[in-house]
Amino acid sequence: MSWHSWFNVSGGAAALRSPITAIARNPNHLDLFVTGTDGRIYSTWWDAASGWANWFNVSGGMAALGSPITAVARNPNHLDLFVTGTDGRIYSTWWDAASGWANWFNVSGGMAALGSKITAVARNPDHLDLFVTGTDGRIYSTWWDASSGWANWFNVSGGMAALGSPIEAIARNPNHLDLFVTGTDGRIYSTWWDASGGWANWFNVSGGMAALKSPITAVARNPNHLDLFVTGTDGRIYSTWWDASGGWANWFNVSGGAAALGSEITAVARNPNHLDLFVTGTDGRIYSTWWDASGGWANWFNVSGGRAALKSPITPIARFPDHLDLFVTGTDGRIYSTWWHQSEQLRVHVKVLSEPTTVARATMMQSMRDVYASVGIDVVIASEETLNLPTLNDLDVGTCVVGSTTAEQNDLFGHRNSAGGNDICVYFVRSTVPPLNGCAAHPAGRPSAVITSVASPWTMAHECGHVLGLPHVDDPNRLMMGGGTWNITNPPPDLIQSEINTMLESPLTV
């Protein structure tokens, strides 16, 4: 498992502790939203094909510094945004792939304290439910339906909270909503709505308490299970769960974790048997832990050295079950991101007929490990052996094209010994005929490459790239450049997303 280093997203900045909203309309696209340092509402996007775009102001929108922007994708070609504006009115706009961004409009006359979070849930593609703590401390809701438009705001079951308290809402199924909030007495309350029975009364969840306005985070790993997370009144990070068969459990401290009072614990379920939590700790470091159905809770760890102001929310998003993207406003007010990708493994067996003369073999292997690790592939040197095959040490590789091998290649590649069918065997030979730095042509079922004594630090990684299905490219910054890896201009060389996808889809990476 590997976390990438934090990087600034397109030069973006925001007031300290500003929440970054991230949404994935599809697995290869991210949209970010934030209130910038000038109070304007900004967005940028990332696309697998083109990378990060520049930030732009969304339809002239503005909000108090640090105001959260709520985004919902009812379908992959549509976004709805919600924010409390600088005049305390609740505003919305939308983006549609066909028509672009609309103007902001006030939602049914709604108002809230400056900086209040508007919570939105799309139970189905034609319906939205909004929740907010109003200017009178009452908890309000409204809805939008494709057939009837926006309804009036109404108080949810008499619920109240301190001004600005965020309401957590989750739809475990399209006909059910669960709400969570820290009430005016510091108790953690919940209510639910069901299509058949309407709104229930608020109730205290297992005696839980938190500082006023503390955000409650809820995750539904499956339709019959809820996990809650909150920073308690003692600054410890607590969790409880609800299960359809057993009801609510008691609160427990998660792996000894602690944070400043009111800190938001963010959570994501990459799959139904796994949870990842994120929080800014009491020392300003960004921490994470995970829960796995098979192993329970892990210890907290600092994510790639990341830091943020106390109480800064960390935004996680899982575009794929084996991928996480994080976003945060850093201690310098710049917007940072990092990602985690479940590493895949590539097993390599090294077989030496001749040691390289221009670059040490260990350097070649480390260079390959580094460039592959940067894209989430752990190169495992499964075995190393010396082969005494002098008649194959200057190997005839013929035309060195995919699917065509010589008798000498077939002979050499027969020496796989302990290698499995999905392992790559890399043979270090003195030279090839004709003279090449390396060659990845191999017989079917024997994934192999040869590296010669005059190979560059990147030739091994390059030839194994061919074995994984990558063709040559012209860009001298990239590993697969056809102009010779000795001439890579900006090492370490890059792999682009489509190449990474090809590598990860290869049966040789597992």
Next chain:
Amino acid sequence: MPTLDEVRKELDKDELDYPELALALGPAVLPHLKTLVAEDEPRIAPKAAYLAGIISADASHEIVAQAAQSRHDVVRVAAAAAAAKLPTQQAAKVAGQLLGDADPGVRIRAMKAAATIDEPSLAAKVKTMSEQDHDPHVRGLAASTYQRMRQ
């Protein structure tokens, strides 16, 4: 006409398509190849020597013969492989010389080249190697190569 540096860069690739390169550059590039072989840099000189053989023009023999004198084994291996691309008389001269090379790998590659050259004196040398070469791998390969050359 490419410059010397352009030819050097062309040869500095990890993988090369020699027939395509020979077609693209033609005999006019041979002076540059001669220079690159003379530089005797093991990363480039073998490729220059082999390309000269593939181009197979009048000046090719001189370049391949020069490569056969290299102090680097990998350059002499390339010369042995390139020899097979030369006209028979010139090929026999280079291959014959390299059959007596101090490096067994060079002798093996020269033997493989000799097997493709229709010159009786090479068969005689291979026969001798099958009996007298001090390296058992070379002797074994020489024996099987000689059998094929007799057929």
